[in-house]
Amino acid sequence: MKITESLPDSLQKFLINIAGIGRYSALFFRQIFRGPLEIREIINQSYKLGYQSLFLVTTTGFIIGMVMTLQTKPTLEQFGAESWLPAMVSISIIREIGPVLTALVCAGKVGSGIGAELGSMKVTEQIDAMTVSGANSFNYLVVSRVIATSLMVPVLVFYADAVSLIGSYVGVNLEGDVSVQLFYHQSLGALVFSDIVPAVAKTFFFGFAIGIIGCYEGVNASKGTTGVGNAANRAVVISSMFIFVIDLMAVQLTQLFI
């Protein structure tokens, strides 16, 4: 008996899924080096994706910044360390909360959107129609979207970090009086190189994972309306899981090198 046959069905399916995503990533890089890229479609997708998630990223970013500030405040007050508040909040936002939260929001909004869109194109045979017209559907549909998510998720994270800090500033000033300048110094002054670089680098991987998983699940959607729904659902679940795995790896690597 082969070892694969002794695994439960759902685990087998899951592993096949992961292998498929791996193969897709390889195809993606092969296609990038072959070119030509669909520049117009990349811009189009980037715009759409940024525009779609801007509102959500703004609200979650602002609220998280404020809530973290308000909840940390009493503890720091007990130690008389209130002036550390902006530094603490900004470090946790920029290192961890900003990237991960934004990526999760994008996985929910953008990843499911890609999964559903490509899924419905698949079941209505639009992808096949591209293929039989001699066009490279992988390049047009998948490569463009993955490049767009890889570029836009970092931008959105940067934006979310900024909005969170504004939220934090508002939180500090709800019962206090800290000038913008002082807050700026206290929060960003505490940041060092090793806080920022790994935090930025991992966002590209988050974006890549969201894009490639959304595309893979969409293109491999099974027929029927439930097929499309399942594809969108799997896109969100698997990419959220990948985001945490990438995050964990990023932390380990950072500790190794810095």
Place this chain on the structure above:
Amino acid sequence: MEEKAISVTGLKKGFDGNEILKGIDFDLEKGENLVVLGKSGVGKSVLIKCIVKLIEPDDGDIEVLGTDIRSLHKDDELNEYRRKVGFLFQGGALYDAMTVEENMRFPLERLPNKPDNDEIEKRIEEALENVGLEDTRKKMPAELSGGMNKRIALARTLILQPQIMLYDEPTTGLDPATSKEISHLILEMQDKYKMSSVIITHDMKCAEITANRMKVIKDGVFAFEGSYDDLSSKDDPWLKNFFE
């Protein structure tokens, strides 16, 4: 011997151990309209999808315009081959995120030696004129009726000037009058561009209008062959069902 447009021998295909096509043989002569008839689910779509390599057959030979299609491996060769064979999908398969014009432009802009803008414009113009829908250019596919959708899909396929056309149920889901119009349109295009076609259908009116020759699939193989009149006058009770 003259080269055939399509020559299929011993084509077999199954899914999950369930054999659908069990040895299909047929030739399509150049300039011919072959109508393939068969009940829903016998594998008509599977058959023509094998011809454009959307589905890999389990067994059998497919030769198109003198080329064994199994020898096509590289993407470029495959794309070049696919441009010679037009495929009209059962549901039209218009790109619903693009306008009609963008739908038409899409395959042209991705040709290896992309025509210039004037040429592209001219071809879109001509293609829309062919199907009598010049005024839908800026519309989205969702705004089109079923009949218009099929026409635009046909125009988009013809814009690459294929030598062979494969029609997957071009008239299903349309009212009888519109079906008739589409059937005549198919004939007209056939004549204008000198194509060879395989037309899959279970619409007998469409078959009567378009067929030079007909073949009927039953249980995974071709069971009957002949002209429309031949088949309609046969005594077989199973076959009679189609013509009632």
